[in-house]
Amino acid sequence: MSSTIRISVDAMGGDNGPRIVLHGAQLALRAHPDIAFVFHGQQDVLAPLLKEFPQLKPVSSIKDCEVVISMDDKPSQALRKGRDSSSMWSAIQSVKDGDADIAVSGGNTGALMAMATFCLRPMQGISRPAIAAIWPTLRSDIIVLDVGATVGGDAQQLVDFSILGAAMARALLGRDKPTIGLLNVGTEEVKGLEPVRGAARILTEASGTNFVYHGFVEGDDLGKGTVDVVVTEGFTGNIALKTAEGTARQVGTYLRNALRGSFMSRLGALLASKALNTLRTRLDPRTVNGGVFLGLNGIVIKSHGGTDEIGFNAALGLAYEMARSRLIDKISEGLEQFPAVSETASKIEEPEA
Structure with a gap:
């Protein structure tokens, strides 16, 4: 990888238009001067906008793409109309071709996952990709996955997610031996669906090589930061993510309303402004x-x-850190170090009903 981090951006993706994308890119460039951007989208729209952000122009190029994937397109529709011609596909293709280190899009999640899977293909040994989120906790940031890519999943897929999450924790969070927990309805071994219990048996056998399997964790452990990596399937993970985001907004609204309630409240807010800004x-x-x-x-x-x-x-800052930390290399190293996991998975039999 070159000293410059090359980020490929689907400039047409998202609800608020390409101006937001370019403005965000300019903010990212100020924080990370060693970034270069390739913006994929309609040339006649992006070229005039780029002139509004003069700091971006020397480190940016535009790849003209006429087709834009809408937020309402189903993944199959997006593939039919946008393969090889859309801004979303083009942004991903740049990564495959080696013209960029990483791709970013605010577009349709289902379409983006379908195109990314079709274009980049799953890594050897991984059955399905996952979406991982950085989750702030009382202890420190942790990794939570899957938060929306795969609804449901068998034991081996949950193990795959564990390996992927552990690699991300090593690359991004600097954890040499990240702790892994499986999200469940209780911490007792007998609780939960069979795929979760099956994954627990596999991870118990493999624990100690490059991760430590903690056991089952519950919903409140997400906020506590009990483990470095929380693993679940995409349906549950997405609900947990949206619930946490909604709760954060709710608490923020309660706080603002309370601090505006009276003169003394406003005075207290002024005196505590630094702490409140941090919160x-x-x-x-x-x-x-x-x-x-x-x-x-x-x-x-x-x-x-x-x-x-x-x-x-x-999002661009996260992309920068992922590329700079050589996440793909660390995932590959992790997969090479865990042949025992697949062997264990094949040997462990499902318990009799």
Whole structure:
């Protein structure tokens, strides 16, 4: 990888238009001067906008793409109309061709996952990709996956997600032996669906090589930061993610309303403004915007479609860190170090009913 981090951006993806994308890119460039951008989208739209952000122009290029994938397109429709011609596909193709280190899009999640899987293909040994999220906790940031790529999943897929999450924790969080927990309805071994219990048996056998299997964790462990990596299937993970984001907004609204309630409240808010600003930043979902597609031969970051320039800047910052930390190499190393996991999975028999 070159000293410059090359980020491929689907400039047409998202709800708020390409101006938000370029504004976020300019903010990211200020924080990381060694970034270069390739913006994929309609030339006649992007070229005039790029002139509004003069700092970007020397480090940016535009790849003209006429087709734009809408937020309502089904994955199959998106593939039919957008393969080889859409801004979303083009952004991913740049990673495959080696023209960029990582791709970012705020577009349709289902379409993005379908295109990324079709274009980049799953890594050898991984059955399905996952979307991983950075999750702020009372202890430190942790990794939670899957948060929306795969609804349901068998034991081996949950083990795959564990390996992917452990590699991301090593690359991004600096954990040499990250702890892994399986999200469940209780911590007792007899609780939960069979795929979860089956994954627990496999991870117990494999624990200690390059990760430590902690056991089952519950919903409140997400906020506590009990483990470095929380693993679940995409249906549950997505609900947990959206619930946490909604709760953060709810608490923030309660706090603002309470501090505006009276003169004394406003005075207290003024005196505590520094601490309140820190709290506001921690409660702002935009500061942790970006889901990482893991398990493919290339990294794609999914930004929230409705975010603003601050949120898109956060997604680009995450992309920068993922590329700089050589996440793909660390995942490959992790898969090579865990042949015993697959062997264990084949040997462990399902318990009799």
